[in-house]
Structure formats: C-alpha cells, structure tokens
Amino acid sequence: MWSLPLLIIVTTILLSFPFGRYLAWIMDGKYNPPGWLRWIEDRLDTGAQNWKQYTVALMLFNTMAFVVGYAVLQLQAFLPLNPDHRGTLSPTTIFNTVTSFMTNTNLQHYSGDQHLSHFSQIGFILWNMFTSAAVGFCVLAAIIRGLRGDSHMGNYYKDMWRVIVYAFIPVSLVMGVLLMAEGQPMTFEGQAQIATVEDGAMGTAPDGKPNPQMIVRGPVAAIMPIKHLGTNGGGFYGANSAHPYENPTAWSNFLTCVNILIFPLSLIVMFGRMLNNMRHAMVIYAVMTIMFFGMAGWAIYWDTLHPNPGLTAHEMQTYEAADATAPGGKRTIDSPMIAGLPVDQELGNLEGKELRFGTSAGATFAAITTAVTCGSVNCMHDSLNPLAGITPMTGMWLNCVYGGKGVGMVNMLVYLIVGVFLAGLMVGRTPEYLGKKVEAREMKLAMLALLIHPIMILGPTGLFAALDWGRGATNNPGSHGFSEILYEFSSASANNGSGFEGLGDTYGYYDNQAPAPFSPHWDIATGLVMLISRYIPIIAPIALAASLAAKKLTPFTAGTMRTDNVTFAFVLLGTVLLVGALLFLPAAVLGPVAEHLGPLPFGG
Secondary structure, three states: OOHHHHHHHHHHHHHHHHHHHHHHHHHOOOOOOOHHHHHHHHHHOOOOOOHHHHHHHHHHHHHHHHHHHHHHHHOHHHOOOOOOOOOOEOHHHHHHHHHHHHOOOOOOOOOHHHHOOHHHHHHHHHHHHHHHHHHHHHHHHHHHHHHOOOOOOOOHHHHHHHHHHHHHHHHHHHHHHHHHHOOOOOOOOOOEEEOOOOOOOOOEOOOOOEOOEEEOOOOHHHHHHHHHHOOOOOOOOOOHHHOOOOOOOHHHHHHHHHHHHHHHHHHHHHHHHHHOOHHHHHHHHHHHHHHHHHHHHHHHHHHHOOOOHHHOOEOOEEEEEEOOOOHHHEEEEEEOOEOOOOOOOOOOOOOOOOHHHOOOHHHHHHHHHHHOOOOOOOOOHHHOOOOOOHHHHHHHHHOOOOOOOOHHHHHHHHHHHHHHHHHHHHHOOOOEEOOEEOOHHHHHHHHHHHHHHHHHHHHHHHHHHHOHHHHOOOOOOHHHHHHHHHHHHHHHHOOOOOOOOOOOOOOOEOOOOOOOOOHHHHHHHHHHHHHHHHHHHHHHHHHHHHHHHOOOOOOOOOOOOOOOOHHHHHHHHHHHHHHHHHHHHHHHHHHHHHHHHOOOOOOO
C-alpha cells in the first residue's frame, strides 16, 4: 500500500539530479547540436531580449496558438484524418478547449474519443501539449537569468526550441515505445466493430440484428508521453488514464507517475545549477517534498485505509437547513436509516478505482497529478472519501508542491519572496534575496501573482454556487455539490485540468439538441479564469526578476538571513501553509469537511 508512492517518488528523485543537470546544460546553451539543428536554431534567434520583449514574444506566440487552434477545431468536420466523421463542437466549447490547451490546463468539457477527429488530436491537442508545456519552462529559465543578474532574459523563441527539441521530444519518443509495448494503440484507423460474446449485448438495430461493440482507437501512444511529461493531462479518452488503452497495466501506471513528476523535480535541480546555488535549491526541494508526502499520506490514509461511508450502516439522522419559507427560517430534514451493505471494505474505499493498478494507486495518483499541474486521473476524484478529496484540492490551491514544469518553481519563488519579506519585518531589517534588496515594487508584483489565484477560484465559485448556473449543473446535493463547483474553478485557475466530475458542463456538437443547460456558462467562465490565472502569475514574476536584476548586490554580513539552511526551510514551509490556510480553509470547511461531518453519506 505504501510501497507504491515510495517507489515512485524515490525513483523520480534519483532520476531528477542527472536530468536536472542536463536541463541546465541545455538552457545555458552549453551543448553542440548537429549542424542542421544549429542552423534552424540560429534562424529562430532574434537576439537578446529584456523582460518586456520576452513577455511580448511569449504573448504573441500564445495568441498565434489560439488562432490556429480555434481554426482547427472550427474546421474539424472538413479536415482530413476524420474516419469517424466527427462534427463541429459548439462555439463556447471550442473557445474553452482552445483556451484550455493553450494555457497548459487541459480542462476538458468534451470527451476526446467522442468529439475529436484524429487530425484534431494530432494537429491541435498534441501540438499544444508540446508548446504550452514549454512556456512555463521558458519563463523559469528567463527568471533564473534575471535572478543571477544577467544583462538580458534570453530569447523566448530560442528557449522554446531548446525545450521542445532537446528535452521533450527525445524523452517522449522513449516513453512512447515503452507504452506501446504495454498495449497502447497507435493507429490512424477509425472505430473497430467487434462482435460481442453475448449476442445483442449492445442492443439491436432497427432490422433486428445485434449491434456490434464500437471500440475507439487512434494515435494514443503519440499523445500519452507528452500528456504526462508536459504535465498536460488531457486524455485521448473521456476516462483519461483510467481507460485501459491509455493506461493498460500497473507498469504503465508506474511509468505515468514518474513521467508526471520528472520534469518538475528536475527543474528544481536546474534552478540550483543555473544559479550556482545548489544548497538553496535543495532547501526548496526538501520543502516541496515534505508537502508532497503530507498530501499523498493524507489521501491514502483517508481513502485507502477507510471504508466508503455510503456503504456502511447509519442510524436515522435529523438536521436543519436554511429555508426562508419555513417558520424561523429553518426546516428539519430527516436522513433515513441506511442498512449496512454486505461489501468487504477491508481494502478501503474502492468506488471509482481501477484495481489493476493496486489499492493505493488511485489516491497516490490523485496526489501526484494535483501536486503537479497535470490533471490526468486514473480514478474518479469525485468518488474519493470526503477528507481524501481535500488532497487534490490542496495541491491546486497551493500550486507549488512541485507544481508544473517551470510554473511550480515560479509560484514557489513568489512564496519565497513573501517569506523573506515577512522574516525581514520580524527582525527589523530590509529583506534580501540572493543579495538583492526586496522592496515595495517587488512585493507588489509578488502579491499580484499570489492573490490572483484565490480571487479566480473563490469569486467564481461563490457566484456559481449562488446562482442556478452552478446549482443546476451539480450532480449531488449539499456540500458535495459545492465541492464540485469549487473543484472546477480550482482546476481552471491552477492550470490543472482534472475534474471532480458530476458537473453538467458539456455542450457537445453544435447541432446537439439536448446540451447541458448551463454548459455555455461553464465554458466561458472557466475559459476566462484559465486565461487570467495563466498569464498574470507568469508576467508578474518575470517583471519581479527583472527588477531584482537591475539592483546592486549587497554585501553578505552577519545580519543577512541565509536562504540555504534548515531555519529558512521552516520559514518557507510555514509561509506556504499559513498563507494557503488563510486563503482556502473556509472554502474547504464548506465543501469536503462539511461533507465528512454532515449526515452521511452525502453531507448536509
């Protein structure tokens, strides 16, 4: 039970140190590529860029990606590689989907195996998985150059080339071969028609003949490696990594988990190597790892070691709910007695789990995919026990427990600046980071990057919970329904993409006669949240690093607070947990905590 998460994290940690050195070697341009690759790279190099030029290049590239992506999905019905004759999605769904993959979120208000053609999967999904994943990587490299005092931030287009060609593509090719060996499909053929063992199991056609089973296939193995290496998470199939074609075996599940973690962990090592300050990087590494073990341990304890409360016996329960039409403003609700079901729950809560991966694999994967901004799932997070459901939410709320490739380290640097500032206030000394004074401008930029995240989660959650837009879309009552709304906006703001599911947020094809009634509201709202929560927390830290780069180094004295020892590790850990608790604890109490404490099985 505990061996799986330990094996995954230990393996990834061991791999991250040599891989992190390789990434630093790439981003510092110390490699000597073949001549034809160097020729292409030189064509992309438009010269050294300051932080404003770097940011403009980044935004122009993403704008182009949005236009191309929108065109591909809008023209899907007329483009090649569409053997199953997929139509055109609704306009709001196209907006949401293009925004989602452009921002490395991969929130899916559609089902890939039902709504997208092979051309869309390759020409839109796969392409964006490489480029959007590289954006955060490039931003971190630019920020590191600023922190170490370089005269420029690098060149965005050259950085993008280095990340994709020298890092993502080679590793994706290796992992693709390994996953194909486990049974992942790789074909451009359409659905396969299979006769069922039991005649008529899929119903009968109008002529009375039994319907065949239709099995969707496609270029799955081309997409799966970068789906996880780039912490993307968008599945070829609606069931994501719980589907046997995306995640066939326990070995593929292990490889998937290592793939999700390898780049975020290696980038911490890259950070230390590029700054020439590995002690400081190891402090950050240790803090992130402690938080990850806390998340994974909490999820496994409350889900794998506890039964599903919906299957255990409960006595008659009575509770009060607010009702303006009832006397005194409250009405009494009776929760009927529930008889115990004859289900062996020795292995914990198995609802929504794929047991071919192991009993603790679902809870472990939930912690990994949300500690890192991946969003891939191998179990239904909606079916986690209430307190276990706090783990994926916490990972997205803090958004720096390893985090995505590049963006997680950037978010941790924001917390680090806040921690340095608070510690400086306590000792009455101007705070410093890496020998540069942290003053009002830097704190304003740090707080902008920090606070936009909770605002984009809690604001829309409150609005949708108060309106039919949210209440009419939830699949469960009370606290669990609130958790569905809260999770969706947490996932959108954290660029995660996983879902608590149960929400009616799918419109489908443009000519669908019965779409989910409030799906356009969810498409537009989460799309805007993804855009705002992606680019403001990226641009503000770039400006912060540039501001520090322009300052003179201050001499190291006995009064300088060290950032490479155990004391600072506790300062940083306390800052992350304290700020995170102040921002999100009330929402957690209204959702999963209330469900755990309320009338079972669904809370009050």
